[in-house]
Amino acid sequence: MGNVENLGARPDPVVRVDSAFFWEACERGEFVAQRCEGCERLWHPPRPMCPICHSTEKSAAALSGKGVVMSYVMPVHPPAYGFAEPPIAALIELEEGLRFVGTLVDVEPASIRVGMPVQVSFAATSGGKAVPVFRPTEDIT
Amino acid sequence: MxxxxxxxxxxxxxxxxxxxxxxxxxxxxxxxxxxxxxxxxxxxxxxxxxxxxxxxxxxxxxxxxxxxxxxxxxxxxxxxxxxxxxxxxxxxxxxxxxxxxxxxxxxxxxxxxYRFGQPHQSLSPDAHSSTFIEWCFPFGAQTPAAWEVLSCGTYLDTIGVTTQDLGRIAVILRRAAATNPLAQFYDRPITLEDHQASRWIVQPWLRLLDCCQESxxxxxxxxxxxxxxxxxxxKPVRILGAEYAFCFNHEIISDFYEGDLTRLHNSEAVTKRLTAAAGIAPRETDVAMIYDNFTPQVLRQLEGFGYCGYGEAKDYVADGHLDLDGRTPLSPNGGLLGEAYIHGMNNFTEGVRQLRGTAANQIADAQTVFMASGVAGAILGI
Incomplete structure (x- = not known):
């Protein structure tokens, strides 16, 4: 958990059979996506079978963790469950072409722009797990 | 027979x-x-x-x-x-x-x-649902309002929609509800100023008056x-056509993993098939019953179902085409925002009333009604 920061309370992930590899990688500080062993395509969200070649053989591919914000939302009322501070959830388009919902950290809501570049890191959850969070990579002040 | x-x-x-x-x-x-x-x-x-x-x-x-x-x-x-x-x-x-x-x-x-609009905490790994909550909940996107904004935010930003543009939709629906005795918001119209002064539900897009109310x-x-x-x-109401399109890698409210987020691919697919089946396009019908759980949904559906061109929906609204006396009146019952949110079904009963000629806010000589819920559309007629 050396690469995982404590950023205050946040909820644990829901771990299912088909997504366990992702959350296990987070605990090692690795940001990954499902890769089909049949055709090498990447997929997110994970799924039991590749929709192109229908292989069920898959592995975890390391991603760059770089992406841009496509949209974002800050829940005000009711407050988000399990967070110490109001979170900012964002839809991120990753460099590899996948889309991923993550939490933005170290950013003022008013300074967020669609298209803003971000980089992944990891934050600890209340139950000792880890989830990806994203920070702006440019000076936006 | x-x-x-x-x-x-x-x-x-x-x-x-x-x-x-x-x-x-x-x-x-x-x-x-x-x-x-x-x-x-x-x-x-x-x-x-x-x-x-x-x-x-x-x-x-x-x-x-x-x-x-x-x-x-x-x-x-x-x-x-x-x-x-x-x-x-x-x-x-x-x-x-x-x-x-x-x-x-x-x-x-x-x-x-239970509270349909509050954070969903029933996250059993065996939950009977698609996996979408799993990929939203831990990151703070836990309610329909939050999923809606992640889905529509790219469109709103790209087109340059303002919260006033969204407010105009809420004003139209609440004005209609105000003269519908069956509506939860009967006799309670709002102004654009009321909309702008209502509290945030989720920033930066949805205020209280952009959201339907749990009912x-x-x-x-x-x-x-x-x-x-x-x-x-x-008097029987005919179902001239009814179609739906669930397209690959799309979801319902959390529909942001596939394609150009400024367009509703599913609605566009439905429009072609429905127009062929019914012999009339949605925009040619007399009443537009368009699913309005949140105001942005109406904008994207107006474009997806062909009422106006790409990026034109906010102007279509501002020009008055959705008013009760407009070209294509929007949900004269007040819609899901103004009448009640029974998951879209109360818009259907209104569509039937309009064609029977018995609605509270009756559109004169209504012959056809378009029923829309994002990925599905139906045209009713007499």
Whole structure:
């Protein structure tokens, strides 16, 4: 958990059979996506079978963790469950072409722009797990 | 004799914040009301359709209504889209000859018994749902309002929509609800200033007055054949066409993993098939019943269903085309924002009333109505 920061309370992930590899990688500080062993395509969200070649053989591919914000939302009322501070959830388009919902950290809501570049890191959850969070990579002040 | 499908009955309970009775009772009441409205004995129901999310049970609804023998039952996925997809199935069921009297219902105590709009914490790994909550909840996107903004934010930003543009939709719907005695917001119109002053639900897009309100209530339709309807009480409403499109890698409210987020791919696919089936395009109909759980939904559907061109929806609204005296009036019952949020079904009963000529805010000489729920569309006519 050396690469995982404590950023205050946040909820644990829901771990299912088909997504366990992702959350296990987070605990090692690795940001990954499902890769089909049949055709090498990447997929997110994970799924039991590749929709192109229908292989069920898959592995975890390391991603760059770089992406841009496509949209974002800050829940005000009711407050988000399990967070110490109001979170900012964002839809991120990753460099590899996948889309991923993550939490933005170290950013003022008013300074967020669609298209803003971000980089992944990891934050600890209340139950000792880890989830990806994203920070702006440019000076936006 | 014609087996063409018609809507012969509509039924509903009152809409409230606390129904004071079980969802099973609401289901039995609205289903029975739809039969009584039609003049059909509830014992003759032989098909039942509801939402996958509905908590009532076919056996229980039979036990209360006295339905004697079902030949067809189905429960439909995709949240509120079932308000329109259910009619696709009812139409097919009666036109194929499988059954003669299909009821469709949605009954919910989503305000008094649970909170549909609050963070969803039922996250069992075996949860009966798509995996979407798993990839939103831990990151703070935990409510329909939050998923809606992640889905529509790219469109709103790209087109340059303002919160005033969204507010105009809320004003239209609340103005209509204000003169509909059945509406939860009867006699409570709002101004754009009220909208701008209402508190944030989720920044940067949805204020309180952009959101439908959780409601208790039940709504039902009775679908039968044109032939059978001749012996019933009401002027039958024909289902000229009903179509839906669930496209690859798309989701319902959390629809942001596939394609160009400034367009509604599913709605565009439906529009082509529906126009061919009904012989009339959505924008050529007299009334636009467009699913309005949140105001941005209306904008993207106006474009997806062909009411206006790409990026033009905010101007289509501002130019008054959705007003009660406009070119294509929007939900004269006040919609889901103004009348109630029974998962889209109360917009369907309004569509039927408009064609019967019995609506509170009656559109003069309405001959056709478009029913939309994002991935599904139907055109009704008389």
């Amino acid at each position: 014609s087996r063409r499908a018609v809507i012969a009955g509509i039924g509903q309970t009152e809409f409230s914040k606390d129904s004071g009775r079980s969802e099973q009772q609401l289901a039995a009441e609205c289903v029975t009301s739809a039969c009584i409205d039609a003049g059909l004995d509830p014992h003759a129901i032989d098909g039942m359709i509801t939402f996958a999310l509905d908590h009532s049970d076919e056996v229980d609804v039979m036990r209360s209504t006295g339905a004697q023998e079902l030949k067809y039952t189905v429960r439909l996925p995709q949240g509120g889209a079932a308000s329109v997809t259910s009619v696709v199935h009812a139409k097919n069921a009666v036109e194929s000859g499988m059954c003669d009297a299909v009821v469709i219902w949605r009954a919910m105590n989503e305000r008094s018994q 208790d209530g039940g709504v039902a339709l009775l679908v039968t054949t044109e032939e059978r309807a001749r012996d019933l009480r009401q």
